[in-house]
Amino acid sequence: MSGEFYSGKQVAGFVTFLVLGTVLGLGAYQAGGRLSGAGGEVTVAAAAATTTPDGQALYAGNCAGCHGAQAEGGVGPGLADTKAWTAADFREAVLNGQHPSGRTLGTVMPRFAQTGLDGAPATDAQIAAIQAYVKTLK
Numbered sequence: 001m002s003g004e005f006y007s008g009k010q011v012a013g014f015v016t017f018l019v020l021g022t023v024l025g026l027g028a029y030q031a032g033g034r035l036s037g038a039g040g041e042v043t044v045a046a047a048a049a050t051t052t053p054d055g056q057a058l059y060a061g062n063c064a065g066c067h068g069a070q071a072e073g074g075v076g077p078g079l080a081d082t083k084a085w086t087a088a089d090f091r092e093a094v095l096n097g098q099h100p101s102g103r104t105l106g107t108v109m110p111r112f113a114q115t116g117l118d119g120a121p122a123t124d125a126q127i128a129a130i131q132a133y134v135k136t137l138k
């Protein structure tokens, strides 16, 4: 019995192993971070390049509760008539509550120029996408 559990050589080897492992691990971690960072940017760029508002999702989230899932009506009227409206007329009704006839819509109908859509200011493209979606309904 020498009384030692590990020789000096063994301890040195073990320490080297630990240090190398840490360095390699950190390197891999940083490389991974850079890679996933680059991937994230690519995804964001791709999403921005192809942003067409999803009329169906916008309608479901902001309109269907009152106008019905198929725009058949509910709290608010069915929207079949509005399919023939111009984009500008539809926008004016949705944003500012102005019916093409000049009548001001009742205040139950939100003024989306004030409320926004999904918590962000409503864009013309979003309103056009909603009208396009309504036109696909019966």
Ligand code: HEC
Pocket (backbone or CB within 6 Å): 059, 062, 063, 064, 065, 066, 067, 075, 076, 077, 078, 079, 081, 082, 090, 093, 094, 099, 104, 105, 106, 107, 108, 109, 110, 112, 130
């Ligand atoms: C809180 C309920 C409610 C929500 C949500 C709502 N509306 Fe309305 N909407 C109404 C009511 C009620 C009227 C009828 C107002 C009137 O005639 O005075 C109306 C009227 C309309 C009209 C005029 C229809 C016509 O023929 O006169 C359009 C267009 C319209 N809404 C579109 C939308 C769109 C698009 C959304 C979603 C972005 C939406 N509404 C969300 C309640 C709502």
